[in-house]
Amino acid sequence: MKVEKNNEDQEVSTSDAVEAFLADSPVSGEVVADAVAAFIERHRSSGNAAPSGRAGPGPGQLRRPIVVVTSGGTTVPLERRCVRFIDNFSAGTRGALSTERFLEAGYAVIFLTRTGSLQPFSHMLPAADPPEVIDRVAMLQSAAGGGGDGDGVVIRPEQVEAVARVLRAQQACREHGTLLTIKYETIFEYLTYLRLTSELLRPLGADVMFYLAAAVSDFYIPWSQLAEHKIQSADGPLELSLQRVPKMLGELVNKWAPRAFAVSFKLETDQGILVHKASTALHRYGVHLVVANLLHNRKDVVTLVEPRGAAAAAAVPDGPAAAEAAVDETEGVRTVVLRRPAAEMDIERLLIQEVAARHRAFVLKEAVQQH
Amino acid sequence: MKVEKNNEDQEVSTSDAVEAFLADSPVSGEVVADAVAAFIERHRSSGNAAPSGRAGPGPGQLRRPIVVVTSGGTTVPLERRCVRFIDNFSAGTRGALSTERFLEAGYAVIFLTRTGSLQPFSHMLPAADPPEVIDRVAMLQSAAGGGGDGDGVVIRPEQVEAVARVLRAQQACREHGTLLTIKYETIFEYLTYLRLTSELLRPLGADVMFYLAAAVSDFYIPWSQLAEHKIQSADGPLELSLQRVPKMLGELVNKWAPRAFAVSFKLETDQGILVHKASTALHRYGVHLVVANLLHNRKDVVTLVEPRGAAAAAAVPDGPAAAEAAVDETEGVRTVVLRRPAAEMDIERLLIQEVAARHRAFVLKEAVQQH
Numbered sequence: 001m002k003v004e005k006n007n008e009d010q011e012v013s014t015s016d017a018v019e020a021f022l023a024d025s026p027v028s029g030e031v032v033a034d035a036v037a038a039f040i041e042r043h044r045s046s047g048n049a050a051p052s053g054r055a056g057p058g059p060g061q062l063r064r065p066i067v068v069v070t071s072g073g074t075t076v077p078l079e080r081r082c083v084r085f086i087d088n089f090s091a092g093t094r095g096a097l098s099t100e101r102f103l104e105a106g107y108a109v110i111f112l113t114r115t116g117s118l119q120p121f122s123h124m125l126p127a128a129d130p131p132e133v134i135d136r137v138a139m140l141q142s143a144a145g146g147g148g149d150g151d152g153v154v155i156r157p158e159q160v161e162a163v164a165r166v167l168r169a170q171q172a173c174r175e176h177g178t179l180l181t182i183k184y185e186t187i188f189e190y191l192t193y194l195r196l197t198s199e200l201l202r203p204l205g206a207d208v209m210f211y212l213a214a215a216v217s218d219f220y221i222p223w224s225q226l227a228e229h230k231i232q233s234a235d236g237p238l239e240l241s242l243q244r245v246p247k248m249l250g251e252l253v254n255k256w257a258p259r260a261f262a263v264s265f266k267l268e269t270d271q272g273i274l275v276h277k278a279s280t281a282l283h284r285y286g287v288h289l290v291v292a293n294l295l296h297n298r299k300d301v302v303t304l305v306e307p308r309g310a311a312a313a314a315a316v317p318d319g320p321a322a323a324e325a326a327v328d329e330t331e332g333v334r335t336v337v338l339r340r341p342a343a344e345m346d347i348e349r350l351l352i353q354e355v356a357a358r359h360r361a362f363v364l365k366e367a368v369q370q371h
Numbered sequence: 372m373k374v375e376k377n378n379e380d381q382e383v384s385t386s387d388a389v390e391a392f393l394a395d396s397p398v399s400g401e402v403v404a405d406a407v408a409a410f411i412e413r414h415r416s417s418g419n420a421a422p423s424g425r426a427g428p429g430p431g432q433l434r435r436p437i438v439v440v441t442s443g444g445t446t447v448p449l450e451r452r453c454v455r456f457i458d459n460f461s462a463g464t465r466g467a468l469s470t471e472r473f474l475e476a477g478y479a480v481i482f483l484t485r486t487g488s489l490q491p492f493s494h495m496l497p498a499a500d501p502p503e504v505i506d507r508v509a510m511l512q513s514a515a516g517g518g519g520d521g522d523g524v525v526i527r528p529e530q531v532e533a534v535a536r537v538l539r540a541q542q543a544c545r546e547h548g549t550l551l552t553i554k555y556e557t558i559f560e561y562l563t564y565l566r567l568t569s570e571l572l573r574p575l576g577a578d579v580m581f582y583l584a585a586a587v588s589d590f591y592i593p594w595s596q597l598a599e600h601k602i603q604s605a606d607g608p609l610e611l612s613l614q615r616v617p618k619m620l621g622e623l624v625n626k627w628a629p630r631a632f633a634v635s636f637k638l639e640t641d642q643g644i645l646v647h648k649a650s651t652a653l654h655r656y657g658v659h660l661v662v663a664n665l666l667h668n669r670k671d672v673v674t675l676v677e678p679r680g681a682a683a684a685a686a687v688p689d690g691p692a693a694a695e696a697a698v699d700e701t702e703g704v705r706t707v708v709l710r711r712p713a714a715e716m717d718i719e720r721l722l723i724q725e726v727a728a729r730h731r732a733f734v735l736k737e738a739v740q741q742h
Contacts, residue, residue: 075458081640081666083586087446087458116487121502130504131492135541137505138526138534153526153534155509163509163524170506215454219609238590238613269452295452 015255017246022195024223025188029196032182036110036200039180040066043108062207064178065359067107068197070214071095072114074187078240080226085186086242088215092117093299094265094348095213099179100169101352102211108178112193112214115183121169123346124162137163187217191248198256205259206366209359210252212264213291220245249285261362262287263355266305269295278305279331289358291351302351304336306358323354386626388617393566395594396559400567403553407481407571410551411437414479433578435549436730438478439568441585442466443485445558449611451597456557457613459586463488464670465636465719466584470550471540472723473582479549483564483585486554492540494717495533508534558588562619569627576630577737580730581623583635584662591616620656632733633658634726637676640666649676650702660729662722673722675707677729694725 045063072095073088096118099109103120111120126136137159141152155163173179182197184190201208219242253262264287266278271294278292282305290305308327324337338354340347416434443466444459467489470480474491482491497507508530512523526534544550553568555561572579590613624633635658637649642665649663653676661676679698695708709725711718 078457079640083460083638083640083666084588085458085460086449087456089454089456116500119500119502122500125501125505128501129487129490129493130496130499130501131490131537131541133501133504134496134508134534134537138509138538140535140538140542153531153538155524155526160524163505164511166502166505167509167511167524170502171511217455237615238611240609240611240613242609242611244608267454269450269454295454 014246014250018248018251021222021246022192025192026223027186027188027192029192032193033196033200035180035182036197039108039110039177040200040204042177062108062204065107065207065209065363066110066201066204067102067209067211068110068112068194068201069095069099069102069211070112070190070194071099072117072184073215074114074190074217075185076187076217076220076242077223077226078221080223086217086219088217090114090117090215092119093123096120096122097346097348098211098213098352101348102356103169103173103178105352105356107209107356109180110197111179111181112190112197113181113183114214115185119181120179121166124166124169187220187245188223190214190216194248194252195256198252198260201260202257206261206363208257208260209355210257210260210262211355212249212262215267216248217245219243247285249281249287253286259366261289261359263289263291266290266292267295267298268292275303275305275328275331275333275335278303279328279333282307282333288362289355291355299347300340302338302347304338304354305331305333306336308332308334323350385617385621389619389622392593392617393563396563397594398557398559398563400563403564404567404571406551406553407568410479410481410548411571411575413548433479433575435477435479436578436580436734437481437572437575438473438580438582439481439483439565439572440466440470440473440582441483441561441565442470443488443555444586445485445561445588446556447558447588447591447613448594448597449592451594457588457590459588461485461488461586463490464494467491467493468717468719469582469584469723472719473727474540474544474549476723476727478580478727480551481568482550482552483561483568484552484554485585486556490552491550492537495537495540558591558616559594561585561587565619565623566627569623569631572631573628577632577734579628579631580726581628581631581633582726583620583633586638587619588616590614618656620652620658624657630737632660632730634660634662637661637663638666638669639663646674646676646699646702646704646706649674650699650704653678653704659733660726662726670718671711673709673718675709675725676702676704677707679703679705694721 043062043064043066045061071090072092073090075088076086078084078086092114095111095113097120099111099120102109113119126133128136137155138153139156141154182193184193198210221240221242249262249264253260264281264285266274266281268274268277274292274294278290281287281290288306292303292305293301323339326335326337327333328335336354338347338350341350344350414433414435414437416432442461443463444461446459447457449455449457463485466482466484468491470482470491473480484490497504499507508526509524510527512525553564555564569581592611592613620633620635635652635656637645637652639645639648645663645665649661652658652661659677663674663676664672694710697706697708698704699706707725709718709721712721715721
């Protein structure tokens with residue numbers, strides 16, 4: 001019954017597994033589907049607008065490119081009324097910062113994010129829980145002539161600029177409708193929302209990018225096999241048997257949104273297998289770019305892994321300092337190592353420059369092929 | 372080799388298991404120990420102060436009672452460089468609100484809390500991520516005669532009172548040094564910090580309460596058995612064998628702080644076993660009170676479960692509306708069902724009234740026995 005050696009069988013088998021997974025999922029995506037449909041409509045051209053820097057879109061085409069940024073880690077419930085679950089570590093920093101950079105680069109962003117993980121513009125504020133954030137940006141100001149309940153509150157002078165930036169950034173998103181935030185918790189929610197989003201975006205073709213930075217669970221227990229109530233601890237050690245989550249990446253690239261530009265991520269702790277793992281994802285699922293990073297230095301170094309024949313669309317003007325390109329003959333890939341410039345707070349500006357440049361090249365190539 | 376039927380053997384075995392667990396733990400508690408020691412010192416009497424409502428404490432005794440509130444859920448790493456872990460669902464609402472009520476009731480609080488879970492005073496602010504909180508409490512105010520970078524920021528008039536309350540609450544804690552927050556993530560951190568805290572508090576006897584609202588993992592993989600690197604997903608299904616976490620509650624009550632007042636929690640999803648599970652904890656570990664609650668209505672109803680002979684120290688003036696007391700003959704316990712009064716936002720005010728009344732009765736009884 002092993003089908004590992006037979007690619008065609010395996011593909012059918014993966015498709016079936018994906019369908020079975022989603023059919024077994026307890027999540028309804030209706031509200032999310034409505035929100036995504038409205039978001040797409042807002043960014044479709046009515047045929048009038050032609051923003052600077054892009055060729056004027058025809059009616060029904062996008063006035064600005066859309067990127068789906070996924071962020072945070074998915075959970076796997078161990079009980080139906082979920083008390084215990086398996087979680088994937090991810091603060092969501094990559095996704096939140098990348099979202100800000102994509103907005104700056106003129107994208108409309110669908111941000112599929114884990115509840116409680118980092119949100120765009122958060123990093124401009126003190127990294128703390130809400131009451132402490134308030135304590136650090138605001139202060140009491142006694143009313144003239146008496147204290148007590150009549151206290152006023154003002155923003156601390158040294159925080160006015162940071163708070164104003166956060167407010168302006170959110171205001172801009174609201175005005176232009178460029179940020180749609182969708183929150184998930186479980187792997188069932190994540191994959192249901194991702195599929196319906198990609199299927200709604202399919203007609204928009206190459207103008208759409210998927211930037212899949214979420215840490216997706218590899219193992220799960222099917223909903224139909226989950227215990228209704230909390231697992232009782234009195235009965236000795238706990239043996240858990242988890243099944244592989246079917247790989248959705250190939251489905252997304254080949255079926256759900258086959259003309260979109262797809263970027264996936266590889267996070268490892270072992271440098272020795274990083275490029276190999278990234279190359280495997282590239283070859284196996286047909287994504288256009290893999291952003292490979294190591295847990296311990298992921299904020300300072302990322303490695304772009306792309307097909308060897310990929311157009312060298314580097315956006316970085318003068319390479320070596322920030323980016324080192326090479327060809328890995330063994331894996332048959334091109335790698336570009338990006339390092340955080342010393343003057344930058346984060347590596348995401350550089351990363352999104354590079355990613356967006358590749359997306360533009362992809363869109364152009366697609367347009368040429370169609371004519 | 373089964374020792375289940377032999378209580379003495381079992382006790383030795385549990386003690387050994389606890390010691391082995393802590394010895395295997397990778398956590399050093401030095402920084403936490405220093406903070407707790409300084410906190411205790413701050414609340415010890417120098418022999419001068421005698422706050423209202425309590426008999427004047429002698430030198431070295433506490434000027435106000437101390438409660439250790441534990442909150443949030445512990446994680447169990449599945450890898451040493453932790454990417455995947457098992458988590459226990461707990462927003463930390465109970466612990467955060469209870470902390471506020473304990474502060475109001477004159478306690479000094481050591482708040483042992485999971486990173487990212489709810490903090491005291493948070494509920495006074497909009498329930499949202501930090502950038503959205505800022506957006507909802509503050510707004511841009513254009514500088515007279517021109518917009519742009521010179522924008523000022525003010526608190527929205529309708530939010531001034533809420534923000535002022537949060538600031539005043541935190542200011543009061545700072546001024547009186549009544550709140551020490553210690554953050555944990557893993558079960559190793561939680562139990563290491565809890566033990567060192569209880570051992571430092573031991574000399575203070577009955578004036579100390581443990582209010583153990585954290586959702587502590589029941590199963591774990593010993594640190595020494597954890598894989599160094601991320602579990603690879605290519606090798607078929609994942610079989611996990613988790614060991615029982617040794618029960619620390621009995622150790623805390625009997626050895627670490629044997630004269631303290633101990634309150635533990637039982638959260639279940641199945642009403643049918645709730646009082647039985649709570650009674651078992653009461654009898655097995657010797658805690659003084661168990662707060663039993665169901666996942667689906669835990670914000671509206673809690674059941675206090677205490678030894679049948681416990682002094683009926685109810686603080687609630689007129690019972691039936693908010694509290695129903697009964698004796699459960701089968702389990703040999705007294706139960707008091709508390710319901711959130713319609714006029715209250717939360718049930719914690721009532722709960723902490725009841726708990727603090729029992730603690731006062733406990734302190735008095737102890738004082739009588741010593742004289």
